[in-house]
Amino acid sequence: MMDPRLVQIQERFREIGETILVGSGKGGVGKSIIASTMALIMGGLGAKVGLLDLDLHGASIGWLFKGLKTEESKNGLIPPQLLGVKAMSIAFLSEERALPLRGAAKSEAITELLAITNWGKLDYLIVDLPPGTGDETLTALKLIPEPKGVVVVTLPSRLSGVVVSKLMDLLRALDVNVIGIIENMAWFEQPTRRVRMFGRGVGKEIARKYGVDFLGEIPIDPALNVAVEQGAAALLRTRFARALEKIIRRKILGRSRRT
Amino acid sequence: MHEWAIAEGVVSAVSKLAEERGKEVMRVKIVVGELSGYEIEVLDTALKSLSIDTPLRKARFEIVVEPTQFKCNFCGFEWGMPEVRGQLAEIFGSENAETPMHYIPELAVAFLKCPKCGSPDFTITAGRGVRVAEVELA
Numbered sequence: 001m002m003d004p005r006l007v008q009i010q011e012r013f014r015e016i017g018e019t020i021l022v023g024s025g026k027g028g029v030g031k032s033i034i035a036s037t038m039a040l041i042m043g044g045l046g047a048k049v050g051l052l053d054l055d056l057h058g059a060s061i062g063w064l065f066k067g068l069k070t071e072e073s074k075n076g077l078i079p080p081q082l083l084g085v086k087a088m089s090i091a092f093l094s095e096e097r098a099l100p101l102r103g104a105a106k107s108e109a110i111t112e113l114l115a116i117t118n119w120g121k122l123d124y125l126i127v128d129l130p131p132g133t134g135d136e137t138l139t140a141l142k143l144i145p146e147p148k149g150v151v152v153v154t155l156p157s158r159l160s161g162v163v164v165s166k167l168m169d170l171l172r173a174l175d176v177n178v179i180g181i182i183e184n185m186a187w188f189e190q191p192t193r194r195v196r197m198f199g200r201g202v203g204k205e206i207a208r209k210y211g212v213d214f215l216g217e218i219p220i221d222p223a224l225n226v227a228v229e230q231g232a233a234a235l236l237r238t239r240f241a242r243a244l245e246k247i248i249r250r251k252i253l254g255r256s257r258r259t
Numbered sequence: 260m261h262e263w264a265i266a267e268g269v270v271s272a273v274s275k276l277a278e279e280r281g282k283e284v285m286r287v288k289i290v291v292g293e294l295s296g297y298e299i300e301v302l303d304t305a306l307k308s309l310s311i312d313t314p315l316r317k318a319r320f321e322i323v324v325e326p327t328q329f330k331c332n333f334c335g336f337e338w339g340m341p342e343v344r345g346q347l348a349e350i351f352g353s354e355n356a357e358t359p360m361h362y363i364p365e366l367a368v369a370f371l372k373c374p375k376c377g378s379p380d381f382t383i384t385a386g387r388g389v390r391v392a393e394v395e396l397a
Binding site: 001002003004005006007008011072074075076077090093094095097098099100101102105106108109112113115116118 | 261263264265267268269271272273275276332359362363364365366368369370379380382383387388389390391392394
């Protein structure tokens with residue numbers, strides 16, 4: 001028995017320069033907005049970028065790419081583009097309906113998504129991994145050939161630290177490179193002081209414990225939600241995006257083979 | 260349209276196997292799930308066309324459509340495509356329309372429901388996707 005999709009996936013990834021996975025053991029840490037904004041920032045810097053949403057249950061890049069559709073081609077589905085970034089999500093095909101999938105079916109769905117998406121040539125593919133260490137994450141880590149590594153996102157809270165450490169253990173066990181840790185929602189700026197409402201230092205602690213880079217902190221940006229509603233261009237003007245861009249320029253692209 | 264991409268995957272996978280063994284391919288049996296709704300003639304044409312200049316150039320392609328079977332995880336009821344044709348027609352306008360399941364069979368849970376209890380929590384137990392079941396080398 002032979003699965004032609006596996007060869008197809010290998011061939012698709014031959015066209016892709018570097019694959020950067022964005023993950024977190026925990027949901028609700030801002031992983032998807034970081035992955036999406038990262039793709040848009042890198043696209044804005046002149047790279048050919050793709051964004052792949054593998055969060056089957058909480059597929060959320062659709063909000064940014066709403067109204068856009070995939071296009072059929074002889075060689076698979078061509079992802080829609082926004083500000084030059086190609087994006088693919090199962091939500092484009094499920095019409096935003098719920099996907100009550102169980103274990104093996106999730107792996108099959110991810111395998112199909114990887115096999116059917118015709119990215120063409122890309123400099124970077126940013127992959128929004130599902131939260132946790134279950135079937136989807138394991139399938140993605142198994143099938144995506146030689147990723148540059150994982151950007152791991154945490155909140156500054158102890159709880160987030162505990163859950164994110166489980167992902168770090170998994171990545172270490174599978175020998176997957178970790179590019180570094182981003183601490184999101186690190187503080188909230190008040191006129192006279194910074195309020196660290198979720199605590200402090202967890203991102204640095206995880207980085208130290210696992211011997212990986214701490215990439216930086218991103219503050220809570222009250223303007224983010226409205227900007228997301230307004231669209232990608234507004235998103236790129238937020239304080240959130242500026243903080244992420246600094247991290248990308250200094251810590252991610254700076255170490256890339258392509259820059 | 261997706262048939263060409265599928266054919267490319269099959270030809271690449273089988274070519275790799277044949278090249279590793281230094282042999283030519285005489286016959287390939289491909290099983291396709293009914294749920295995918297592939298057009299067999301298009302798939303066959305694509306396979307033949309893409310096989311020129313590969314170790315599959317002399318191959319005979321045998322394409323078998325496997326009936327799709329579902330099992331409800333809630334009430335245990337088992338059913339096949341005929342029982343959900345009405346649901347497909349209601350959602351997509353025609354029971355023969357190309358559906359998102361053409362690309363990802365697992366999307367069935369987003370569109371279909373158990374005909375007995377109405378649950379969307381079911382498993383595709385047979386007849387999904389494509390697999391190369393047999394390869395005969397010379």
